[in-house]
Every structure is written in structure tokens, then in C-alpha cells.
Amino acid sequence: VSRHILLLDLDQFLVGVELLRRPELRGRPVIVGGDGDPSRRGVVATASYEARRHGVGSGMPLRFARRRCPDAVFLPLDRQAYAVASEQVMRTLAEFPGVLEIAGWDEAFLQTDTDDPESLARRIQQRVAERTGLSCSIGIGENKLQAKTASDFGKPGGVFRLDAIRWPQVMDGQGVRKLWGIGPQRAQLLAELGIRTVGQLARADETLLAEAFGPTIGPALRQAARGIDDSAVRSQAPAPKSRGREVTFQSDLVEPAEIRERLLRLAGEVAMEVLPAGSTARRVVVKVRFAPFTTHEHRAPVDPARAPREAIAAAALQALAGFDLDRPVRLLGVRVDLAPDGSAGGERVERSQAAQQEPRVPERDAPDRLGFGGEPGGEPAQ
DNA sequence: TCTGGGGTCCTAGGACCC
DNA sequence: TCTGGGGTCCTAGGACCC
Numbered sequence: 001v002s003r004h005i006l007l008l009d010l011d012q013f014l015v016g017v018e019l020l021r022r023p024e025l026r027g028r029p030v031i032v033g034g035d036g037d038p039s040r041r042g043v044v045a046t047a048s049y050e051a052r053r054h055g056v057g058s059g060m061p062l063r064f065a066r067r068r069c070p071d072a073v074f075l076p077l078d079r080q081a082y083a084v085a086s087e088q089v090m091r092t093l094a095e096f097p098g099v100l101e102i103a104g105w106d107e108a109f110l111q112t113d114t115d116d117p118e119s120l121a122r123r124i125q126q127r128v129a130e131r132t133g134l135s136c137s138i139g140i141g142e143n144k145l146q147a148k149t150a151s152d153f154g155k156p157g158g159v160f161r162l163d164a165i166r167w168p169q170v171m172d173g174q175g176v177r178k179l180w181g182i183g184p185q186r187a188q189l190l191a192e193l194g195i196r197t198v199g200q201l202a203r204a205d206e207t208l209l210a211e212a213f214g215p216t217i218g219p220a221l222r223q224a225a226r227g228i229d230d231s232a233v234r235s236q237a238p239a240p241k242s243r244g245r246e247v248t249f250q251s252d253l254v255e256p257a258e259i260r261e262r263l264l265r266l267a268g269e270v271a272m273e274v275l276p277a278g279s280t281a282r283r284v285v286v287k288v289r290f291a292p293f294t295t296h297e298h299r300a301p302v303d304p305a306r307a308p309r310e311a312i313a314a315a316a317l318q319a320l321a322g323f324d325l326d327r328p329v330r331l332l333g334v335r336v337d338l339a340p341d342g343s344a345g346g347e348r349v350e351r352s353q354a355a356q357q358e359p360r361v362p363e364r365d366a367p368d369r370l371g372f373g374g375e376p377g378g379e380p381a382q
Numbered sequence: 383t384c385t386g387g388g389g390t391c392c393t394a395g396g397a398c399c400c
Numbered sequence: 401t402c403t404g405g406g407g408t409c410c411t412a413g414g415a416c417c418c
């Protein structure tokens with residue numbers, strides 16, 4: 001019996017949930033994102049496989065997606081529905097023995113000891129399908145990186161396995177974008193260094209990579225290219241380090257008074273709705289995206305002597321004062337940096353007790369999640 | 383064809399201190 | 401009369417992920 005790590009990734013998750021209640025849309029190009037109106041500001045969260053064949057992918061502006069795929073059905077995000085479905089999936093996964101780490105709405109790692117991980121993966125797929133009607137792909141690896149990478153090759157609905165032997169056979173000829181941690185920017189920079197494939201990256205000079213990407217990221221990229229990863233599968237989500245809310249306006253704001261007003265509204269929502277109970281806000285970060293698309297941040301400390309709501313509002317205004325509001329504003333965001341769990345005095349005790357009472361299978365949108373953020377955007381565009 | 387929202391981590395550069 | 405070197409902390413920005 002040996003240790004394996006499985007990564008379950010739900011196929012076209014948001015679309016999959018929508019199809020459960022609109023089965024008549026099955027087989028059609030379906031695009032979920034924004035408020036479902038492709039003439040308004042917003043991006044594609046998930047596109048069905050049919051829509052992907054038209055070149056529609058995650059992160060693409062909805063207007064753009066409509067151009068590419070005029071026949072597509074556009075649906076608004078329904079976070080509540082996805083949270084419910086995700087919870088159902090995670091509960092099903094938790095029935096299997098092992099360490100379960102929920103890695104997002106549509107992803108989870110399971111570390112487990114078995115002689116036959118493939119058949120375990122098939123059983124999981126079957127049970128998830130029975131319970132939820134949703135299809136998933138499962139990657140199997142000796143570590144999280146291998147499992148995560150493998151799941152891509154299993155899509156949709158399949159099982160794929162990588163290990164130290166198969167990694168170079170499968171990966172060396174692949175483009176570096178297949179690796180976790182390499183997005184468009186790093187791929188571009190690597191290409192400028194003459195590195196386009198995973199194999200080339202695995203054999204690249206570490207000093208060169210450190211110069212290009214920094215002392216931590218450079219060497220880490222090469223390790224990733226070799227399929228090496230020693231991060232642990234952890235069932236306990238770490239305490240959140242920050243919480244926030246941001247909004248892109250359908251039309252840009254130009255009046256400073258209105259900008260202030262919208263900022264204060266966001267600050268109030270952060271204080272009242274997204275700040276985890278019992279947590280301590282240390283700083284407020286205000287984000288402003290000006291038209292056309294330049295983004296800046298400023299921050300200000302939260303006065304611990306004042307009530308959180310007023311203190312956060314005051315800090316937000318103070319941070320806003322760091323901006324020249326001489327250009328139209330298309331986005332405003334307010335985020336609070338939270339005091340580290342267990343870092344200080346009496347109030348903190350309440351908080352860590354509250355954290356321990358978190359359910360094992362968290363609600364979506366709950367502050368528990370691990371290193372990955374909130375929304376499900378992320379299915380690869382194929 | 384204009385480009386969401388929620389997060390995490392890393393880096394560069396300046397301030398400050400010894 | 402033109403200046404060191406290291407460490408730490410902070411801020412703003414960037415890249416990435418889901």
C-alpha cells in the first residue's frame with residue numbers, strides 16, 4: 001500500500017451546475033459570467049466545451065465572447081448555486097478515507113494510501129456523478145504538483161496519472177504554460193530566454209532563472225518543471241490574511257463625491273459582511289482602477305481604539321487621499337489586512353476559538369479555503 | 383472586439399537603524 | 401568633503417491561481 005495524491009477537478013464546473021437545472025441547454029455553447037449580459041462589463045467565468053471550440057475561454061470579456069460565439073447562451077453567475085453544489089461534492093469526497101484539502105470551488109486534493117489509485121479515482125468519479133450529477137477529472141501523482149498537472153490530461157471526465165518516471169516522458173515536450181505557476185508573463189519571459197518547453201526549463205541554468213525571476217521564484221520554476229513539490233496536503237485551511245470587496249462600475253465614475261460615497265459603501269460592506277467574526281483588521285487597502293485600465297493601491301492603518309466600522313471607513317478615506325482622482329474610475333476596491341491568528345492579546349483568543357468551530361466541509365465563499373482564492377474562473381481555455 | 387472578483391505570494395526600492 | 405555595509409520594516413506593484 002503506498003501513498004498517492006489525487007486531485008479532483010470538476011469539469012466546466014459552473015456550466016455543469018447550470019446544465020443540471022437547464023438540461024435543454026446540454027450540447028449548446030453556454031457561457032457563464034458577469035450578469036449574463038454580454039453587452040455589459042464582465043468576463044467569462046466558465047465556457048462550455050462547445051463554446052470553447054469557438055475560441056471562448058475563461059477571463060475573456062463577455063463582449064468578445066459574443067463576437068466569437070454569437071449563438072451562445074449567456075448566463076449570470078449564481079454563486080449560491082455553485083456553493084451548494086460544491087459543498088455537495090466536497091461532502092461526497094470526504095466519505096473517502098484520506099486527507100482532504102479543498103482547493104477552490106471546483107477542486108480538491110485527496111491524499112490517500114492505496115494500491116490501486118486509478119480504480120479509487122473511478123469510484124470517486126462515479127459517486128460524485130451519482131450524488132451531484134457532475135462530471136470531474138482526476139489526476140493522480142506522487143505530489144500535489146503531479147496530481148494537479150495530471151488532471152489536465154484527464155479532462156474531461158478522465159483519470160490520468162503521473163509519477164517520477166512518467167513525468168519527463170509526458171511533460172518534457174509540453175509548453176511551459178502547462179505548469180502550475182507559469183502564466184502568460186512568465187511564459188513570455190522564459191521564451192525570451194529561449195525556454196519554451198518543460199524539459200528545457202528543467203535543464204535551465206538556475207542562476208539565469210534567479211536573475212530573471214528572483215531568488216525564490218526562479219529556482220522554484222525549475223523544480224516545478226522537474227515535477228518536484230514537497231508541499232503538504234492539509235485539511236485545515238489557514239486563517240485568511242485579508243478579506244475585501246471590489247466592484248467594476250458599468251460606467252466610470254468621475255465625480256470625487258460619488259467616488260467617496262461608493263468607497264464608503266464598500267468599506268461598510270467589508271466591515272459588516274466580509275470581515276470574519278472576531279477578526280482584527282490591521283490595515284485598509286484601497287484599490288483604484290482608472291480608465292482605461294491602470295490600477296493602483298494605497299493603504300492606511302486601522303485605528304484599534306475605534307469601532308471596526310468607523311475605523312475601516314476612516315482608514316479607507318485616508319488611503320483614498322493618496323490618489324489623484326483626476327481620471328475616470330472604473331473600479332474601486334476595499335480590502336482589509338487581518339491580524340495573524342493567535343498573534344496578540346485577548347481579543348484574539350475569541351477568534352481562534354471561532355476558527356476551530358469552522359465546519360470540516362466549508363461553505364463556499366467562506367473564509368476558509370487555502371492558498372487559492374475565491375471564484376471559480378479557472379478552467380483552461382483549451 | 384476591452385479587459386470580474388476574490389485571494390496569495392514575491393519583489394524592488396526606500397526608510398531607518400546600528 | 402563625499403562617504404560602508406548589513407538587517408529589518410514598510411509600501412506599491414506584479415504575477416498567478418481559482
